Amino acid sequence: KAGVTQTPRYLIKTRGQQVTLSCSPISGHRSVSWYQQTPGQGLQFLFEYFSETQRNKGNFPGRFSGRQFSNSRSEMNVSTLELGDSALYLCASSEQRYNEQFFGPGTRLTVL
């Protein structure tokens, strides 16, 4: 099976702009989670989608949103970008049994 894919791999934006990141899960995986990873804060959970519904949400402001489509593909959106949003954004899909996460390579977002 193909792994989790994320696009784009790298992105440079300026403050105030918005960005949309895309994730295609492993075929058959219905759960998709998003994480933000920074050197200072480590890996932080953003949200999880299962069958097009947000099932869990981390402690991030409303500028961070996501959605999942009927084919399990997912997007996350960050509006009104701030410098502190610069991070590696990771998407992971799961088969749910032990909630084992299969991560994509990430999108490196730089906000200038």
Place this chain on the structure above:
Amino acid sequence: TQLLEQSPQFLSIQEGENLTVYCNSSSVFSSLQWYRQEPGEGPVLLVTVVTGGEVKKLKRLTFQFGDARKDSSLHITAAQPGDTGLYLCAGVKYGNKLVFGAGTILRVKS
């Protein structure tokens, strides 16, 4: 407050040495996972331990889940430069919510 405490935060050792990374919590987990992440890539699942007291071996890596299901350890024997990376533990709480530790950065020098 970190629900899962990992120690040490950083480890730099010579090739051939042994090491242990710890993952501790006051919470009980239904299972626990270990991941390794290399620079520029996403974390890769190494193992899932499910039963209290369980020990799993993956070549030179030995994983243990505490009897009370609150802690875990990863022991690497005869470390190699290819073991370099960020090691993350993640506990699965009842209800299937995942909690990640802050990670241990391992550097193995040749």
